[in-house]
Amino acid sequence: MLLRIRSKISYFFKSVLDFLFPPICFGCNKEIDSGIVCYQCYNKITGSWLGVCAQCGYPLGYNQSCKNCKSSLTLPRIRALGFYTEPFLPLIHALKYQGKKSLAEIFGKALTGLLNSDPILKQAEVLVPVPLHPARKRERGFNQSELLGFEVSRLTGIPVVNALWRKKNTKSQTKLDSKKRIENMQGAFIIKDNKTVVNKKVILIDDVITSGATINSAAQTLLEAGVREVFGLVIARA
Numbered sequence: 001m002l003l004r005i006r007s008k009i010s011y012f013f014k015s016v017l018d019f020l021f022p023p024i025c026f027g028c029n030k031e032i033d034s035g036i037v038c039y040q041c042y043n044k045i046t047g048s049w050l051g052v053c054a055q056c057g058y059p060l061g062y063n064q065s066c067k068n069c070k071s072s073l074t075l076p077r078i079r080a081l082g083f084y085t086e087p088f089l090p091l092i093h094a095l096k097y098q099g100k101k102s103l104a105e106i107f108g109k110a111l112t113g114l115l116n117s118d119p120i121l122k123q124a125e126v127l128v129p130v131p132l133h134p135a136r137k138r139e140r141g142f143n144q145s146e147l148l149g150f151e152v153s154r155l156t157g158i159p160v161v162n163a164l165w166r167k168k169n170t171k172s173q174t175k176l177d178s179k180k181r182i183e184n185m186q187g188a189f190i191i192k193d194n195k196t197v198v199n200k201k202v203i204l205i206d207d208v209i210t211s212g213a214t215i216n217s218a219a220q221t222l223l224e225a226g227v228r229e230v231f232g233l234v235i236a237r238a
């Protein structure tokens with residue numbers, strides 16, 4: 001009885017709050033009835049129709065040639081849900097900087113759909129989240145890539161192994177050109193646990209890929225530690 005009254009009271013207060021401050025979609029700022037993502041943004045996340053390179057799966061815009069195949073990325077296949085524009089950009093910011101961790105569940109579900117639809121990524125045996133530097137993780141309280149990895153793991157049964165450790169606390173790379181980014185990321189990771197990944201096919205999970213320098217450096221470290229093959233799975237491509 002008491003519980004029922006309490007839930008009625010909390011429902012009442014929630015309704016009042018929703019009336020005064022209607023929930024807003026973090027992807028497009030539109031008012032919504034409940035939750036944190038509107039129906040349209042949800043569909044864009046989970047049903048992305050972006051162009052991809054037939055060879056490596058790298059996301060491509062209209063009439064674009066493949067950056068992954070042209071450059072010397074170590075990863076033979078990288079899949080992404082979309083481009084780093086709306087709704088992906090504001091949603092990734094909400095996850096990382098506003099701590100909206102429930103977005104990791106939505107992204108994790110979408111990444112799982114993408115993984116299951118890809119004949120090459122589907123062969124993966126281990127998921128490795130790209131780690132944050134410990135100082136950065138302490139500051140943020142969590143690693144968004146790890147949250148994504150846990151969610152994909154929960155839905156696919158592929159285990160997450162935190163096989164890498166980030167020893168370089170690289171500052172924002174946005175002001176560097178791609179050559180500088182690669183130099184900057186060299187030796188940024190070391191292997192923490194190679195027993196569980198040796199000879200395995202691994203998917204590196206990250207939120208955003210820009211030049212590919214970060215994921216490339218992580219892949220290099222895994223390959224040097226005896227991993228058989230490394231693929232990439234990310235939310236968005238900048």
Ligand SMILES: [Zn+2]
Pocket residue numbers: 025026027028029030037038039040041042087
């Ligand atoms: Zn929206």
Ligand SMILES: [Zn+2]
Pocket residue numbers: 053054055056057058066067068069070
């Ligand atoms: Zn390609």
